[in-house]
Amino acid sequence: MVMSLAIGSTxxxxxxxxxxxxxxxxRITTxxxxxxxxxxxxxxxxxYNQVEVLMVTYGLMFGIGSSLAYTPSxxxxxxxxxxxxxxxxxxxxxxxxxxxxAMPFILPHLLDHGLQITFQVLTGFCAFLMVAALVFKPLMPHLPPPKRELEEARSGCAGRCRGFWRGIINFEIWRNKRYVIWALAIPSALFGYFVPYVHLVKYVRDVLGKDANSQMLVVCIGATSGLGRIIFGLIADRPWVNRILLQQVSFFCIGGLTMLLTAANHMVFFIIISLGMGFFDGCFISLLGPIAFDLVGHSGASQAIGCLLAMCSxxxxxxxxxxxxxxxxxxxYLVPxxxxxxxxxxGAFVLFSIRLVKTPPKGVPGSPVREVGGEKQNNATATSTDDKHGPEETQSEV
Structure with a gap:
């Protein structure tokens, strides 16, 4: 229950x-x-032995803190x-x-010293988030409020109220039909996404016996997931690659492999399926941020990502x-x-409907979120940024 609350709040x-x-x-949010x-x-x-307190300290405090750090990252x-x-x-x-x-190998050794020591070591890991936040220097300037918001702010109480909420919530991203389809299709596809990760260990023990080394499958998923994130991230940067199509392929494969689990009756089959699920999981995870930027631009990406993750909860x-x-x-576990x-x-097939929606010109309802000073200024900003940070970016990309 405590872990579910932490994940849900995150x-x-x-x-x-x-x-x-x-x-x-x-920087401040992170x-x-x-x-x-x-x-x-x-x-x-x-x-650590009081569940009611852990619901607040771990379930809420840790969960909310993780949320505030993850989205800006x-x-x-x-x-x-x-x-x-x-x-x-x-x-x-x-x-x-x-x-x-690493954690399946580290945690048993930490738990040998007790839960209190385990939590304190994990506290040290969490503290690194504050150190990382210090280097989060944003390069994109804040957008000035659009003229409509300024006019509403001068038009009485109702106008000021609308202007207040428009100043907090970016409603423009919800006029982007392509983003709306994507933001609704992703959570719908995730209803079955987490099931194998939660129930796989128990399912393998039901099929192969309690002596089966089912924890190894978690390591397999983690290993190929990391590999998939890098490989598909590299592929997604090709100018001729459709990132949403890559995400569709990953969803289709994850769904098919989840169903294939019901036919597995040997550890070798479970390992192969787990490796495949991790690989395509890496594709899905690594493309969330880039697709959000593709659909709504830099100025809307933070709330676009935040809203998507909230609906995924x-x-x-x-x-x-x-x-x-x-x-x-x-x-x-056959039916589940x-x-x-x-x-x-x-969800993979629903995402095809994005192709039916044309991207409107900038400045009209439903277009990608506005950028500062228009396209020319953006290009100039990007050029100056590349000139200023080019060496660092080149080294990082290599």
Whole structure:
């Protein structure tokens, strides 16, 4: 329950993280998130045997802090890396895969010293978020309020109220039909996405026996997920590659492999399927940020990513719970895994509808979010940024 609350709050409050990123800035939001997550983890070390307290310290404080740190970490990449955004996102998100591989080996040794020591060591990991936040220097200037907002602010109480909310929430991204389709299709596809990750270990033990080394499959998923994030990030940077199409392929393969789990009856088959699921999971994860920038531009990316992650919190939390309820009633994972494979496949086909929506010219409702000073100024800004930060970016990209 505590872990579910932490994961749910991390995703659900990403919309708040997006708003704060626009209002307070990337560095302040990330630092505040790191401080909150570190505090929650440290306090948890003193109340590790009290679930009620852990619901607040770990479930909420750590979860909210992680949310405030995660969303800006994706947004800041678009400020520095435009030509290699896919590859850089792959490298950055591959960090979680490294710890997915390492933690099953590290945690048993930490737990031998007790939960309190384990929480305190994890506190040290969280504290690094505050150090990382200090180097998050945004390069894109804040947008001035559009004329409509200024006029509404002078038109009485109702106008001031509308102007207030328009100043906080970026409504322009929801006029972008391509983003709306993408933002609705992704959460719909994720209803079955998390099911194998939560239930795979138990399922393998049900099929092969309690002595099966099912934890190895988690390592397999983490290893190929990190590899997939880098490989697909590199592919996504090719000018002729459709990033959304890559994400569709990943969803279709994840759904198909989830269904194939029901036919596996040997550890070799489970390993092959796990390697494939991790590889295409890496594709999906590494392209979230780049696609958001493609659809709404730099000025709308923070809230576009935040809103998407917030909507993803519902299927990611409910999907495994529904699969668990089905297993409790049927005492079999056949139906849960077959049902879990359907949403990603359906979501992959729904994303084809984006091709039916033409990108309107800039400045009309439904177009990509406005950029500062028009296209010429953006190009000049990008050119000056490349000149100023070219050596660093070149080294990073290499």
């Amino acid at each position: 995703f659900l409050l990403s919309v708040l993280a997006g708003v704060l990123t626009d209002r307070l800035g990337i 630092f505040a998130g790191g401080a909150l997550a570190t505090s929650g983890m440290f306090i948890s070390s003193f109340f 994706l947004v800041v990449l678009g400020h520095y890396f435009q030509r290699r955004m896919g590859l850089i996102n792959g490298f950055v998100t591959a960090g979680s895969s490294i710890f997915t591989i 519902i299927p990611l939390t409910c999907g495994p719970a529904i699969a668990g309820a089905l297993y409790d009633n049927m005492h079999s 895994f077959l049902c879990a494979g359907l949403p990603p496949i359906i």
